Amino acid sequence: MEGINSVLSGFLLPLLLIICGIWFGSKLKFFYIFHPIKLTGCLFETSDKGGISPFRSLTVALAGTLGVGNMAGVATAIVAGGAGALFWMWISAVCAMSVKYMEVKLAIQTREKTSDGWRGGAMYYIKTIFGGKIGNLMSVLFAVMCAVNSLVTGNIVQINSACAAIDVNPVYTGLIIGIIGMWIAAGGGKRISGATVMIIPLLSAIYIVICLAIIFNNIERIPAIFANIINEAFSLRSVSGGIGGFTMTRAMRFGVTRGIFSNEAGCGTSPTAHAQADCKSPHHQGCFGIFEVFADTILLCTMTGLVILLSKETALDGIPLTLYAFKTLAGAWAEKIIATSVVLFAFATVIGQASYGLTALDFLRGGFSVRVCYLMLIPICSLIGALINAGFMWQIADLIVSFMTIVNVLSLSVYNKSKSSL
Secondary structure, three states: HHHHHHHHHHHHHHHHHHHHHHHHHHOOOOHHHHHHHHHHHOOOOOHHHOOOOOOHHHEEEEHHHHOOOHHHHHHHHHHHOOHHHHHHHHHHHHHHHHHHHHHHHHHHHHHHHEEOOEEHHHHHHHHHHHHHHHHHHHHHHHHHHHHHHHHHHHHHHHHHHHHHOOOOOHHHHHHHHHHHHHHHHHHHHHHHHHHHHHHHHHHHHHHHHHHHHHHOOOOHHHHHHHHHHHOOOOOOOOOOOOHHHHHHHHHHHHHHHHHHHHHHHHHHOOOOHOOOOOOOOHHHHHHHHHHHHHHHHEEEEEHHHHHHHHOOOOOOOHHHHHHHHHHHHOOHHHHHHHHHHHHHHHHHHHHHHHHHHHHHHHOOOOOOOHHHHHHHHHHHHHHHHHOHHHHHHHHHHHHHHHHHHHHHHHHHHHHHHHOOOO
8 A cells, every 4th residue: 555655646746736736727827826915805805695604615725634643644754754844845835725725616506506505516428528338437436535635634544643642531632522422413514504603713823833833932943944844855865866857756746746635726625615605706615725725734834833842852753752742842731731622623623524435325325324324334333443553544634645645636627628728
């Protein structure tokens, strides 16, 4: 599995995202970089249609992305690829913004109205883009991967990190999160968004304040750390020769893949959440998608990375490394707050990803009994996550995310090839 992941996420995925990100961005004239006011203006324009608001949909999407990717994922990327991995997370985020915009815009354009509200996502626009038997086959395969991913990447991996963050019997942690998550997921989109809109903004604010306090307290070391990030990103350790200079070694591989794991841009999952919004237009919700990538990777992942690099610790990995860094730089109180945040972020991700899984089942025309079986799998997978080896599950998560991203981005590319502009 490691060999397959090294090919997919070590070469094909970075190359695909960088090329498509630049291509889509050029069609958008990179307005989100050169005209940030235009972008932020869209975030404050809301719809008066009622239902699930664009901001609520954003919190569901952020619930599916914030958490383990920002903490354990960043730590793993730095340990595996060095400080330069953080640079490639930034590059992947900038390229991924246009991909995320495209995903969300198409999800709004191809969604369907149901008795419970809007339903949409990558599987819907993949079917529309290709059409016929090929479209049906690819969309069904994507929906199946989306449902599986929601239980593996969105549940098992999350719970594993949550259990590593606190000194509580992992069985109890997994079961409690899984059972509560199952109950919230059973309530549908409004119950899920109601939970995420309470959890995500508060947790994000607390995390940002603690990170900023640490960074400003060590501000004199920050320039040297940024210089080290750039140097390692372009060192022989980070990038080796190859086809057009795109042969990536560990820094680029783990920077890009952990960036994708964190913000899910290109993966095709979070458009499922955005598709539920009663938004003003597809463009406006697409701007929320761009902000999602910015908040997740450019903001939170960077802060986590700086805190870890300030700690100078290299013997640990994942959540233990992140917690050690906060404890060393801010004290035991910060470690406890961050540990609690990891658990709550993981819980939010479980319910956010469950929303994606249920939407995928709806697309597959799964009946009531299928939905019940899926809901029962939520606490079962949470229990598995509490007990299984983390390294093996990260490999499975990387594999699933890589396949989903390749299918999704290729679909977006086919769509763009037939359009003169976005």
